[in-house]
Amino acid sequence: MNRSMNGPMNDGSFLSAxxxxxxxxxxxxxxxxxxxxxARGQTLAILGPNGAGKTTLxxxxxxxLSPRAGSISLNRRSLNSYSARERSQLIAFLPQLxxxxxxxxxxxxxxxxxxxxxxxxxxxxxxxxxxxxxALSLCKxxxxxxxxxxxxxxxxxxxxxxxxxxAQGASILILDEPASMLxxxxxxxxxxxxxxxxxxxxxxxxxxxxxxLGLFLGGEAxxxxxxxxxxxxxxxxxxxxxxxxxxxxxxxxNKEIPSAF
Amino acid sequence: xxxxxxxxxxxxxxSSSDSHLPSNRTYRAISQRSYLxxxxxxxxxxxxALSLFIGRYPKPGIMNPALLGTDSIARQIVLNSRLPRILxxxxxxxxxxxxxxxxxxxxxxxxxDAGFLGVSQGAAFGAALALVLGLRAYSVIAALAFGxxxxxxxxxxxxxxxxxxxxxxxxxxxxxxxxSAFFSSLLSLMKxxxxxxxxxxxxxxxxMGSMVPMSWKRLESAAPIAILSLVVLYGMRWRVNLLxxxxxxxxxxxxxxxLERRIVSVAxxxxxxxxTAVCGVVGWVGLIIPQIVRAVxxxxxxxxxxxxxxxxxxFVLISDTIARSVFSGEIPLGIITSLLGAxxxxxxxxxxxxxxxx
Numbered sequence: 001m002n003r004s005m006n007g008p009m010n011d012g013s014f015l016s017a018x019x020x021x022x023x024x025x026x027x028x029x030x031x032x033x034x035x036x037x038x039a040r041g042q043t044l045a046i047l048g049p050n051g052a053g054k055t056t057l058x059x060x061x062x063x064x065l066s067p068r069a070g071s072i073s074l075n076r077r078s079l080n081s082y083s084a085r086e087r088s089q090l091i092a093f094l095p096q097l098x099x100x101x102x103x104x105x106x107x108x109x110x111x112x113x114x115x116x117x118x119x120x121x122x123x124x125x126x127x128x129x130x131x132x133x134x135a136l137s138l139c140k141x142x143x144x145x146x147x148x149x150x151x152x153x154x155x156x157x158x159x160x161x162x163x164x165x166x167a168q169g170a171s172i173l174i175l176d177e178p179a180s181m182l183x184x185x186x187x188x189x190x191x192x193x194x195x196x197x198x199x200x201x202x203x204x205x206x207x208x209x210x211x212x213l214g215l216f217l218g219g220e221a222x223x224x225x226x227x228x229x230x231x232x233x234x235x236x237x238x239x240x241x242x243x244x245x246x247x248x249x250x251x252x253x254n255k256e257i258p259s260a261f
Numbered sequence: 262x263x264x265x266x267x268x269x270x271x272x273x274x275x276s277s278s279d280s281h282l283p284s285n286r287t288y289r290a291i292s293q294r295s296y297l298x299x300x301x302x303x304x305x306x307x308x309x310a311l312s313l314f315i316g317r318y319p320k321p322g323i324m325n326p327a328l329l330g331t332d333s334i335a336r337q338i339v340l341n342s343r344l345p346r347i348l349x350x351x352x353x354x355x356x357x358x359x360x361x362x363x364x365x366x367x368x369x370x371x372x373x374d375a376g377f378l379g380v381s382q383g384a385a386f387g388a389a390l391a392l393v394l395g396l397r398a399y400s401v402i403a404a405l406a407f408g409x410x411x412x413x414x415x416x417x418x419x420x421x422x423x424x425x426x427x428x429x430x431x432x433x434x435x436x437x438x439x440x441s442a443f444f445s446s447l448l449s450l451m452k453x454x455x456x457x458x459x460x461x462x463x464x465x466x467x468x469m470g471s472m473v474p475m476s477w478k479r480l481e482s483a484a485p486i487a488i489l490s491l492v493v494l495y496g497m498r499w500r501v502n503l504l505x506x507x508x509x510x511x512x513x514x515x516x517x518x519x520l521e522r523r524i525v526s527v528a529x530x531x532x533x534x535x536x537t538a539v540c541g542v543v544g545w546v547g548l549i550i551p552q553i554v555r556a557v558x559x560x561x562x563x564x565x566x567x568x569x570x571x572x573x574x575x576f577v578l579i580s581d582t583i584a585r586s587v588f589s590g591e592i593p594l595g596i597i598t599s600l601l602g603a604x605x606x607x608x609x610x611x612x613x614x615x616x617x618x619x
Contacts, residue, residue, distance in 0.1 A: 063512075084512075121499070
């Protein structure tokens with residue numbers, strides 16, 4: 001189950017954060033001295049109560065926010081030293097919610113993910129369309145390319161957004177709540193897609209409230225609370241209900257965890 | 262990096278022998294392109310050619326082209342009055358349609374247009390200010406109109422980011438409303454203090470929008486900036502799609518949303534400002550034309566931007582041909598575009614949804 005431990009990919013750190021701190025307001029530190037290493041091909045689940053700073057941490061790891069203190073490195077090079085284009089070829093970030101003003105075709109929407117791989121003012125070409133179709137296929141959405149985004153269910157839209165990240169050709173996916181607000185069938189579908197991506201060597205860093213998703217995808221997990229990493233270890237550790245009780249302040253028993261898995 | 266990572270390698274095209282490749286048939290379905298722009302080009306050329314011979318000389322209606330060879334007045338009217346005017350109307354329409362389409366995309370808001378963001382009113386005030394100050398040189402009028410247009414746009418965006426009411430779309434519409442009202446009251450002030458004999462008629466006529474002042478000379482002076490604006494907007498026709506996404510997503514796709522938004526909006530304001538300096542305020546084109554194009558052709562900027570430019574040109578050209586030929590006196594162009602624009606806007610909003618995907 002622990003994908004980070006097997007395979008030849010696990011040689012040296014890929015994305016690494018050292019002592020990062022962040023606050024929106026002077027008197028309210030949100031993250032304090034967070035350090036973490038995500039190896040090549042590793043899966044990392046970030047859990048924690050609402051307001052713990054999970055989304056902020058993802059924004060920092062994806063280079064959208066700069067930490068107040070500390071540093072992020074990508075392949076042993078400071079993340080700041082990458083151009084936006086270089087960075088976007090390596091890291092794809094998917095925010096939890098995405099508003100869309102226009103009813104794009106699924107194909108065109110996924111093609112937008114190809115932009116980091118295109119010349120700056122170029123239009124997507126045939127090879128970009130091939131790549132977009134393959135990304136859709138990896139998300140098991142082969143027949144969706146000509147549909148409009150407006151016709152999709154929430155779960156289908158989520159998968160299309162993941163396909164757009166794959167079209168980027170990035171080897172690190174940073175996903176904020178990829179399976180939230182979906183019915184069990186769709187969240188299972190997304191979990192399957194993520195598991196197959198992880199198996200093929202994509203690094204996945206994601207936040208979730210769904211402990212079962214963390215157990216299903218395996219790899220590493222950490223619990224963020226009060227601005228600090230309260231616990232980290234192999235995802236199987238999430239079976240330990242004591243940790244969860246301490247984090248969320250309510251008691252869990254294995255039987256009680258509602259699950260689609 | 263790609264080669265270290267199986268899935269990205271799979272997505273990379275270098276491994277094109279992959280069995281996941283779609284068959285040629287799927288391919289053609291995907292590669293369907295829009296040819297609406299081609300249709301619009303043909304239509305535009307046909308209408309322009311026809312318009313050249315429509316008018317009130319020698320009698321109201323369509324002139325016999327053979328007259329050009331024999332009648333020097335006819336030749337003079339067609340070449341030095343109608344032709345620059347037709348080209349001016351086309352340029353104005355291209356700019357208004359393109360600016361409207363790209364502003365709607367980059368602000369993820371199908372309900373805005375250069376006129377709605379205070380750009381037209383700002384340009385109108387700038388030009389009136391120049392007239393009242395007695396600065397009648399076209400370059401000064403154009404510079405002031407352009408400067409005020411950009412200022413108005415910047416104000417609208419700045420205000421919308423500070424409003425504490427409504428969602429993003431509503432905030433921008435409201436901010437544009439406030440800025441437009443601000444500049445139109447400044448414009449009224451200019452009218453009030455203007456010399457009623459020499460300056461006021463110019464200002465009033467000009468706020469109604471008209472192609473009457475268009476001449477070869479004016480066209481030559483406005484064209485460089487207008488064409489530059491068109492080139493920038495056309496060049497950004499793929500990037501505007503990305504700018505319509507959430508900032509976090511646009512950032513993840515390697516673009517700098519705030520910088521690129523600024524480039525597109527300054528290009529749009531420059532084009533609209535410089536054309537407004539010549540032709541006055543011509544409203545509704547940039548709002549209504551992209552709506553129609555999107556209804557026909559989908560929202561992809563690759564097609565919406567060029568087709569909105571061409572559609573805008575056709576709309577302004579037809580409106581101007583009506584303006585100069587239906588009555589013996591000229592009807593201001595802005596009145597016709599507003600009448601037609603408001604009417605079609607009402608029809609569009611009542612018969613089909615303005616599409617907001619999610």
